[in-house]
Amino acid sequence: MTEEVKQAVEGMGKAFEEFKATYDSRLDSLEKKGTVDPLVDDKIKNLEADMDRLEEINQKLTKAELEQKNISEKIDSFETMLKRPEANLTANEVDTKMESFEKFIKKGTDGMDEMEKKALTVSDDTGAGYLAPPEYVNELIKTITEITPFRSAARVRTTNQKSIQIPSRTATFTAQWVAEAGTRSETTGYTTALEEIPTHEIYAQVDISNQMLEDSAFNLEAEMQQEFATQFAKQEGNSFVVGDAIGKPQGVITNANVATVNSGSGTLLTGDGLITLVHSIKSDYGQNASFMFNRTTLGAIRKLKDSAGQYVFQAGMMLTAGVPNSVLGYPYVEAPDLADVGSSAKPVIFGDFSRGYMIVDRVNLSVLRDPFTQASTGNVRYLARRRVGGQVVLPEALVIQVISA
Numbered sequence: 543m544t545e546e547v548k549q550a551v552e553g554m555g556k557a558f559e560e561f562k563a564t565y566d567s568r569l570d571s572l573e574k575k576g577t578v579d580p581l582v583d584d585k586i587k588n589l590e591a592d593m594d595r596l597e598e599i600n601q602k603l604t605k606a607e608l609e610q611k612n613i614s615e616k617i618d619s620f621e622t623m624l625k626r627p628e629a630n631l632t633a634n635e636v637d638t639k640m641e642s643f644e645k646f647i648k649k650g651t652d653g654m655d656e657m658e659k660k661a662l663t664v665s666d667d668t669g670a671g672y673l674a675p676p677e678y679v680n681e682l683i684k685t686i687t688e689i690t691p692f693r694s695a696a697r698v699r700t701t702n703q704k705s706i707q708i709p710s711r712t713a714t715f716t717a718q719w720v721a722e723a724g725t726r727s728e729t730t731g732y733t734t735a736l737e738e739i740p741t742h743e744i745y746a747q748v749d750i751s752n753q754m755l756e757d758s759a760f761n762l763e764a765e766m767q768q769e770f771a772t773q774f775a776k777q778e779g780n781s782f783v784v785g786d787a788i789g790k791p792q793g794v795i796t797n798a799n800v801a802t803v804n805s806g807s808g809t810l811l812t813g814d815g816l817i818t819l820v821h822s823i824k825s826d827y828g829q830n831a832s833f834m835f836n837r838t839t840l841g842a843i844r845k846l847k848d849s850a851g852q853y854v855f856q857a858g859m860m861l862t863a864g865v866p867n868s869v870l871g872y873p874y875v876e877a878p879d880l881a882d883v884g885s886s887a888k889p890v891i892f893g894d895f896s897r898g899y900m901i902v903d904r905v906n907l908s909v910l911r912d913p914f915t916q917a918s919t920g921n922v923r924y925l926a927r928r929r930v931g932g933q934v935v936l937p938e939a940l941v942i943q944v945i946s947a
Contacts (some may be wrong), residue, residue, distance in 0.1 A: 549666035553592070553765075554600065557857075558593060558857040559843070561589040561593065561657065564582060564585050564586055565845060567582065583742055587823050590841060590844070598739045600858065600867045601691055601866075601876060603833065604832075604867075604874065618698070624713070636753065640675050642658040642679060643674060643675050643678065644763055646672060646911065647763070647766065647924065648762055649755075650913060671908040671909050671925070672909060673907065674908070674926075675907055677888060678763070678767070678907070679906075679907045682770060682771055685767060685768065685771035685775075686771045686853075689772060689776075690775040690782075691783045691876055692779055692834070692877055693901060694779075695832055695875050696782070696896035696899040696900065697896045697898075697899065697900045697901065697935075698900075698902075699901070699902050700902075701741070701904055703818065704904070704929065706739050706902055706931075707737065707739075708737050708900070708935060709736060709737075715729040717729070717759075723869070732940060737935065739900060739929050739931045739935070740935055741929035742791065742930060742931060743900055743927060743928075743929050744777055744778070744928060745927045745928075745929070746926050747776055747923055747924065747925045748923070748926075749765070749903055749916050749921040749922070750762065750921060750922050750924065751920055752922060753920070766924060766926075770926045777790075778875065778932075779878065780879045781793060781932065782794070782877075782880040782901070783877050783880055783931050784886070785932070791901075791930065791931055791932030794891055794898075795826060795942065797937060798906060800941065801822065801938070802888070802941070802942045802943070803942070803943055803947065804943075804944055804945075805943055806947065807945065807947060808945070808946060809844055809945065810842075810883060811839070811945065813846040813848040813849070813890070814848055816843070816846065816854055816869065816870060816890070816943070817848060817854075818872065819890065820872070823892070823893055823894075823938070823939065823940075823941050827897065827938070828894075831892060831893050831894050832873045832893075832895065833869050833872055833874035833875070834875045834890070834891040835874065835877065835889055835891075836878065836880045836881075836882065836889070838882045838883070839880070839883055839889045839938065842883050843855055843869055855867070856868045856871065883945060884945060886945060886946060887940050888944050891941070891942050892940070892941055892944075893939050894939045896937075898933065898934060898939030899934055900933065901931070901932045902931035903929075904930070907927070907928045908927050908928075909924060909926050911923075912924070
């Protein structure tokens with residue numbers, strides 16, 4: 543554990559302990575006097591700001607923990623990458639491909655010799671352009687995951703096809719007792735089906751000025767990667783949560799087969815409502831479960847207590863050093879596209895996302911360099927295209943909290 547993480551864990555623990563004491567005194571004052579000292583409210587706001595500041599590091603801890611649990615899926619993805627032609631390239635060939643791609647995005651093919659052009663891979667999609675080298679794609683996905691933590695919780699698969707098919711159980715049979723030497727009747731009813739997860743096209747564009755391109759000190763690759771990742775992440779994160787499956791991934795909230803549990807209040811989250819949520823899924827899914835909500839909802843959850851008067855939020859310091867903050871003992875992932883707490887809203891998802899939701903990445907990323915569209919403004923436009931799919935594959939592994947009595 544790095545010194546930065548250690549300080550963050552300790553800082554969060556101290557801040558939350560002070561927050562609890564201050565918030566309890568506020569509730570006590572409100573109950574006994576009917577008023578609250580404005581200085582107490584100011585202190586609570588300052589403590590909340592401190593915890594919010596440390597939350598970024600906590601989310602990194604949570605992401606690392608969830609990715610460790612989903613390591614088998616990463617092995618599958620790695621094996622898929624090994625099947626690609628690029629996996630058999632030597633180190634020099636990989637460097638040549640990367641150098642050629644870098645020269646292409648800076649100067650276009652007009653500034654390249656024949657050997658450099660041959661090192662580029664033409665996109666097999668309809669939008670033309672050239673495929674980015676695997677190293678570039680891997681770094682892009684890494685950045686997207688940092689921006690959109692949903693990926694760290696879900697199961698992620700890669701494919702070279704436009705869709706993948708996974709087997710799903712549609713019905714099952716019931717086991718039967720039988721006496722010794724008794725007749726064993728046939729157990730019927732077990733059926734399976736293939737569920738298809740299509741990939742949908744998503745694109746991002748970046749305009750870079752010619753002056754920047756001419757500046758050798760300007761790191762064009764890093765700038766483009768960050769811009770593409772930010773644009774991709776924003777759209778992906780929204781679709782994985784509330785996507786309508788029309789030309790985009792299907793979101794958890796929009797899947798009618800994911801069960802819902804009422805919060806116990808028509809306008810608020812409640813501690814007991816979250817406890818009911820946790821106990822509403824099968825214990826098998828609870829072993830790798832996590833919460834998902836936005837930053838505003840996190841602020842509300844920090845103030846919640848259960849019926850025994852215990853806070854449902856736990857700072858990481860209260861557990862083993864290096865373990866992230868938790869709610870009722872489970873890690874949580876921030877999803878900015880989930881709704882705020884409000885009447886009839888669905889602000890919280892709980893469950894095993896690695897079994898309940900699958901993301902499919904088509905391994906190719908094509909980049910088109912367009913020096914003409916923005917020529918009058920002195921810019922070169924870059925258009926990046928990739929294909930991503932996502933949908934709920936096991937609804938019973940997830941459950942949604944609805945703000946309702």
